[in-house]
Amino acid sequence: MDVNSPASAPPLAAIILAAGKGTRMKSDLHKVLHPVAGRPMLLNLLTNVESLAPERVVVVTGAAREQVEAAVAPLGATTALQAEQLGTGHAVAQAETALAGFDGAVLILYGDVPLVSAATMRRMLDRLAGDDAPATVVLGFRPADPAAYGRIIADADGRIVKMVEYKDASPDERAQTLCNSGLMAVRSADLFPLLAKVGNDNAAGEYYLPDIVMLAIAEGRTSVVIETDAAEVAGVNSRAELATVEATWQQARRAAAMADGATLIAPETVWFAHDTVIGRDVMIEPNVVFGPGTTIADGVTLRAFSHIEGATVARGAIIGPYARLRPGAVVGEDAHVGNFVEMKKAVLGKGAKANHLTYLGDAEVGAGANIGAGTITCNYDGYNKSLTRIGAGAFIGSNASLVAPVSIGDGALIAAGSVITADVPADALAVARGRQETRDGWAPRFRAAAKAKKDAGK
Known part of the structure; x- marks a missing residue:
């Protein structure tokens, strides 16, 4: 186990979502394979994950899956296919088979959010293991322009009251500045049962991963948010x-x-x-x-x-x-x-x-x-x-x-x-070169002959 990980920490798995097409990149190369600091952004993220000594890593693929699979295979990561892009909740659910029999904490990350540090991941896991045993830990941030990010409404202690996607948010909810990065830490025993209850009755008709937070709250469980700097969770779509x-x-x-x-x-x-x-x-x-x-x-x-x-x-x-x-x-x-x-x-x-x-x-x-x-x-x-x-x-x-x-x-x-x-x-x-030969007075004769030839051609 990594020296920075507590000796008593539960087993760790990571699910990294990398199924999106990335059409705004206008590229034949999959979005998550575009380089940051000279290395595909997905591999930057995987390196940080590996420093936490995970027991399993699952990369969810979709569009251009062959490219992603070839990139992660040397690192020993497992892949799971999301054949249809039906939302983030649906994407995470595709990793269930790959995590069969795993009992521990699960980090949910995004291949196009490459700057998340191992220290921030560790903070999420430590909060999940807190005395109040939250069902989910969400990584939040406060961007200069909240734009169309999903919003988090939480109390002063970080306990989440409500999470809502921007498309479904009321004007008052859109006025909130705490936004959802999409990154989460969840126990495996909670993750897939909660995902099974997620529906798609929303403006986009998709299965939203953040819905598991509200489902847990409805069951009387606590979900919490911890915050990080907006730059650390910046995504790449263009x-x-x-x-x-x-x-x-x-x-x-x-x-x-x-x-x-x-x-x-x-x-x-x-x-x-x-x-x-x-x-x-x-x-x-x-x-x-x-x-x-x-x-x-x-x-x-x-x-x-x-x-x-x-x-x-x-x-x-x-x-x-x-x-x-x-x-x-x-x-x-x-x-x-x-x-x-x-x-x-x-x-x-x-x-x-x-x-x-x-x-x-x-x-x-x-x-x-x-x-x-x-x-x-x-x-x-x-x-x-x-x-x-x-x-x-x-x-x-x-x-x-x-x-x-x-x-x-x-x-x-x-x-x-x-x-x-x-x-x-x-x-x-x-010495390996031709011997120098010098012909005295040769240059004026050459210039005169050359000029005469040029004049004759006029």
Whole structure:
């Protein structure tokens, strides 16, 4: 069980609703698979759920079910199909078979509400386990514009008096500011018996999940609401809402990075991925973008307009400006990767430098080596990729092409403009270019001939 979970906590299951078509996204990709922080929003939510060590997780699918099923299968989640979208209550009911024999607490979440934290989920579960044993716990919020959200009428202690969908609410009920996020915690022993009593006699003709709250109250049970910030339960139904949720996540991550000891010169221009690791005393200049799988050690400088994904950068290194580190890039301590340098599946050793206009792909560069401007490791022959090895202390002259597979020994020098196709021993000089030929007085004769040809054509 997770260390943050009480030892006496009952077993936990989660039902995540992901059956909606998401037509407002205007996309062939299922809505819940659109990325937030570089990862499908559904998987962001599942990661938070998994931190609570659930016994079972059920994702309710519908439209584009194959996409959702393929995304969650590696995580071990079970899926249940809602063949017809007949409301949220009907969707949750589809998970009953998958939860057969389960006895514990059930969290009901939404795949398009991806920012709900594990801490908030834990608060819901703790309240469900309170001394007054509420039948349901509802997560409420107070948005700046309540719009068409369902309303919650509750007393000062959070005991719910009434819940009503906006379409069915009276003017006085619509004036209430406490809104229903749709997220709930319910005991499995209560959930499905209550759902069986839900009808669809309402303005939309749907089976509403919130109706179980009023059904429980009618049976003399207590239902309660706890509140969270509106941003945490923001849903995604359009590209604009996706951008808003992304911005919310990024703002929080930037604040966390600075609180942990990194300097962001222009925080609003830095974009993190869900798993970016940033050390202390890291300097991040404007317009740096992190893709997934990046680890930055202490004391690194990331200069402006660099893009870093799937890379590891060691202490004291300097990256950029305008550098691109692709998956498999490893930058050693105090190494330099300069402007318009790209690395892919390459290791740059301690103190090595590639400062200008260079491509290092499928390469190993030893400590202290210097890679001149315009150097290219020619790693791909159209069918296969091969390795280039550059030894410690080697010096690669500007505009050199190293045709892999090839090995440059420690301390070797490669003359500028060379095309190296064979191994170079340690401490050797390799020159592989055409011999320069100089013809005195040739240029004026060429210009005169060219002008005469042009004039003749007029």
